[in-house]
Amino acid sequence: MPNQLWQSLERLPGLADVEAGWRELVGEEFSDIKTLLRPTGEYVTSYPCTADRPCSCRHDVIEHGPDDIVSICRCDSGFCGTSPLKRSDIVLYEMDCQALAEAASTAIGASREFTRMEGFYKTFRIGTYSPGEGVHFPVFLTIQLDSPDVSRVIETLLLDNDKPFILMAPTREFLEPKPESFLDRKKCVFLALSEVLVFDGEHRLAPKRPAGEILAGFLAGAMPGAPQGSAATAALATEYPKDARVFLKQGKRWLVVYDGDPKGVDHMMGMDYIRLLLQSPGQEIHASTLRSAVAGEEDPLPLDSAGEMLDPRALREYNKRISEIDEDLAQLAGGGDFARIESLTEEREALLDEVGRATGLRGTRDAGSNRERHRQAVSRAIHRALLAIKAEHEALWQHLQNSLTIGEFLAYRPDQTIPWTT
Secondary structure, eight states: OOHHHHHHHTTSGGGEEOHHHHHHHHGGGHHHHGGGEEEEEEEOSEEOOOSSSOOSSOEEEEEEETTEEEEEOOSOOSSOOOEEEOGGGGEEEEEOHHHHHHHHHHHTTOOOOOEEOTTSTTEEEEEEEEEETTEEEEEEEEOOSSHHHHHHHHHHHHHHOSSOOEEEESOSTTOOHHHHHHHHHTTOEEEEHHHHEEEOTTSOEEESSOHHHHTHHHHHHHOTTOOTTSGGGHHHHSOOOTTOOEEEEETTEEEEEETTEEEEEEOOHHHHHHHHHHTSTTOOEEHHHHHHHHHTOSSOOOTTOOOOOOOHHHHHHHHHHHHHHHHHHHHHTTSOOHHHHHHHHHHHHHHHHHHHHHHSTTSOOSHHHHHHHHHHHHHHHHHHHHHHHHHHOHHHHHHHHHHEEOSSEEEEOOSSOOOOBO
């Protein structure tokens, strides 16, 4: 799978570079992605260093004549000097976003459209998904370079659309927990192209999984009245090979496949922790690191510190969110939506811990409590998730019981390593 392509799209301003620059970004995957590159008719004034020991700068392109073009290093590294170039070397190639959008729309069974959204960098309306007569969900694609811009796109789409929609992006790297929760509340779904598309043997983008499987969770939430056997349950009707292993979040549900048997499990925080462990078989991960990764924090809270004090504004925001959760829990009382109650309760406990840690009201300002609190919170969440898995898929539960180490350091150590689709 072309992982480098999807990551590169979120790191290259303008989605354009010379052929050598693209090769440097995606390595061996260039033979696949070159079908998605198109020349702009422009020529660059800087060129990547191609020396055996590359320097840290882009070289200046100097044209002495039509057939006399060179790149000159300006950083005085001493490892590279002047290199001759051909005019074809300095042609600028950009990613064909429309071709990318068409492949993405086709993968989920949506109609093809391509309209640029005004006021946004690389954001497009790429199709309409129509799972039934009179039912239409817009499909969008955004390619941003950081988390704030992804959050801004999500905020605008939520304001502009009064119905659920599908938002696609190259990866999930810039999707933060808060915007994702806003999407969940409105029954929208965020899809990463890295999870949806793959190059076939002929350098063409193709769906990685059946459309019904990709959108099963979305349809279950956006069309709660969908009957059994509809597209919303297509993922569970798909035949999987015996060695297939899937642990995939789809809206507020998870598709889990083990021994070729697909099941659906309600979302709860512990499922996110398990997914991260499945992605790193044999690797020990500290509970604080795991918790921070799921929360979208760059670094875990130092284990020898109770953390920084919250400023008054942050404290007000935390308390406001706790009040909102209390209102949601009151509305859900007696309704039977146990997964939602579980998720809100865990979020409330985490917020209360942060407020208590900052104010000293919960007795958590000593150095050792931070480590222990994270161990307990992560362990409890995983055990609750395992119970939910057991109720739906006992074979998978037994495998995880035998393979997971749970404590201050956690790990997934299976008898044999078979890749998981996550």
